[in-house]
Amino acid sequence: MHRTAFAGLALLLLCGCGGTDPAPESKGTGTSGAAASPDESEAAEKKSSPRSGQAGSTAKPIPAAAAGIDVPEAEPPTLFTAEQLAEGWVALFDGQTLFGWEASHPKTGWRVEDGTIIADGTEPGLLLTSFEIGDFDLSCECQLEAGGNSGVFLHTTRNPSDPSADCWEFNLCDTHEKFPTGSMVARKAVPLDHPIEDGKWHSMLLKAMGNRLVAFIDGEQVLEYEDDTATPRTTGFIGLQMNGGKVKFRNVYLRPTGTKPLFNGTDLAGWRVVPGSNSEFEVNDGAIHIGNGPGFLETTDTYGDFVLQLEARTNAERINSGVFFRAQPGTEENPSNGYELQIHHGFAEGDRRRPDDYGTGFGTGAIFRRVPVRRVMANDNEWFHMTLLAQGPHFVTWVNGYRTVDFIDTRPADENPRRGLRLEAGHLSLQGHDPGTDIDFRNLEITTIAGGTAAAGTE
Missing domain, CATH: 2.60.120.560 (Exo-inulinase; domain 1)
Incomplete structure (x- = not known):
């Protein structure tokens, strides 16, 4: 994320003045505890669900509430300005x-x-x-x-x-x-x-x-x-x-703080296209553009316990994508064996508490097939901010500064996160989901968490 505003903020604070206040005026238990769901075939699940650009389904229950997560009916207060989100603040x-x-x-x-x-x-x-x-x-x-x-x-x-x-x-x-x-x-x-x-x-x-x-x-x-x-x-x-x-x-x-860029804004140094990908990966105006699919672009480095921050923009309605993490090296046969931070802004009947992507609903910020979001906080055709904290079996996500998931994976250990808990470091991977994929990523930054269960490395 852009950190240039910090120096000015620090100077203003030292002078006792205002400036970009990370604590706007207020306008207005516990972690989710949701258990990891049984393993299913992602391909089978997605074949039975709406593809990118298709209309949503009929009324759905509130999936996060069904998992015992507190989901208020009232809309949340506006937490941040666009500038504060760009500076990396989360609530x-x-x-x-x-x-x-x-x-x-x-x-x-x-x-x-x-x-x-x-x-x-x-x-x-x-x-x-x-x-x-x-x-x-x-x-x-x-x-x-x-x-x-x-x-x-x-x-x-x-x-x-x-x-x-x-x-x-x-x-x-x-x-x-x-x-x-x-x-x-x-x-x-x-x-x-x-x-x-x-x-x-x-x-x-x-x-x-x-x-x-x-x-x-x-x-x-x-x-x-x-x-x-x-x-x-x-x-x-x-x-x-x-x-x-x-x-x-x-x-x-x-x-x-202390984040480092994963993407230099000019080329795909530090990334590789997974063999067998149909997606097209280009750098346009300081962003990674993904069109067509399926396909995956993964980091050459691996990361275990970390905080990842990024911006993304879907460029059409109901675009589906994701960011995979702690993933095994992608191959043509197995391109994406990792946890998936879901991107899909669809929600049912105008209710953002009812994500409308696959199955009972997961939504942008979900750990796909593991835990749904409390509320869909992003819109298609707009830049949005995502933060992911991965710490051992514990995953926390924020979308536009709002905490969407707080989840502990309780499954038995397995080297493949599709089957069980993976604590070992793995790759990050950007997904081109299907032929209708049209999405941009920019300002991808990461910091490892000291003393974590899995260190960053290079394969």
Whole structure:
């Protein structure tokens, strides 16, 4: 993704000014837990389904809801501007539900009211992301009343007991004797220059880079910290804390950083056409164009645990494509043995909760044949943004910044992801699905997740 806007944002923050705010004003449990579906023949499934350009079928149930996933009827709030999407921001909080979050204690009372995450329970606790991550920018807003005690935990374990070893705890507590607001608990104290216990909303930007953290409150830098311990924390969960009183959070956004381009914008260096492909792969105006099909274009490098961000555009109605990952090397006989990040924007009866591509419906952002999306968030003939986090058996996807899937593959291990869980690194592959394929990809970037189960490599 384009990162050029970051330098200007950082300068504005240092000057205490506005600029491109990654936390627009608000307008308005847990991971899916969906089990992996039994293996089926993709070819047989797709032959019985509408092809690209054909009309949708009759009314369908809401597949994500059937899998026990929270799918609100109301449309989600607008989360990002086009510029913020281009900068790589995704939402950790969708403004409606706690989908993708895990509470460490049931009595902390985490809930959503009026587009806000609230906790005022009887027991302290954390609200944790479902996944771990290394380098990132975290933007959020917090409201804390007098006497409140909160914090944002970074690079944390699930159950941190020692803040000097188990996490980075960015404290939000004006009255803390040793580590007031803006400090890193048990690691670095700073003066209370930015009190926040006034019942007002305050913005925060936390930038985690390797063993370093730079933190801003209301646009002003309050902390710079370097973890120089023998075992510095460089990856882990993100957690919101209620440690006393009533705390509110909103506009909780994440931007993965440290990504590197997979596509240079001018030619297909680093990619190869899978033998037997009928698709045509060209570079036009800084994008990879795929026409005709079937066919596959795969990376020469392999990737295991990673965050992938890209933009794509279908150039006709009901175009079908996908991005395969952790795939075995493509051959003419087996061109695409990998997990598939689905691309198909069709939905039934005007209801974006009812993806209308194949079978019971999967939709753009789904892990095809494994778990459907909560909502179709993209449109044909428009550029859209996709983010995929793959971490061990855990896969999280976002489309236009909205979390569409949070899924754990519980199948027995198998080298072929069509048959079972694959943890080993594999290729990324762009799909030309059928003769009607007409799709563009651009700004493909990736970063590996440190400490993951499968490293990146070159075959």
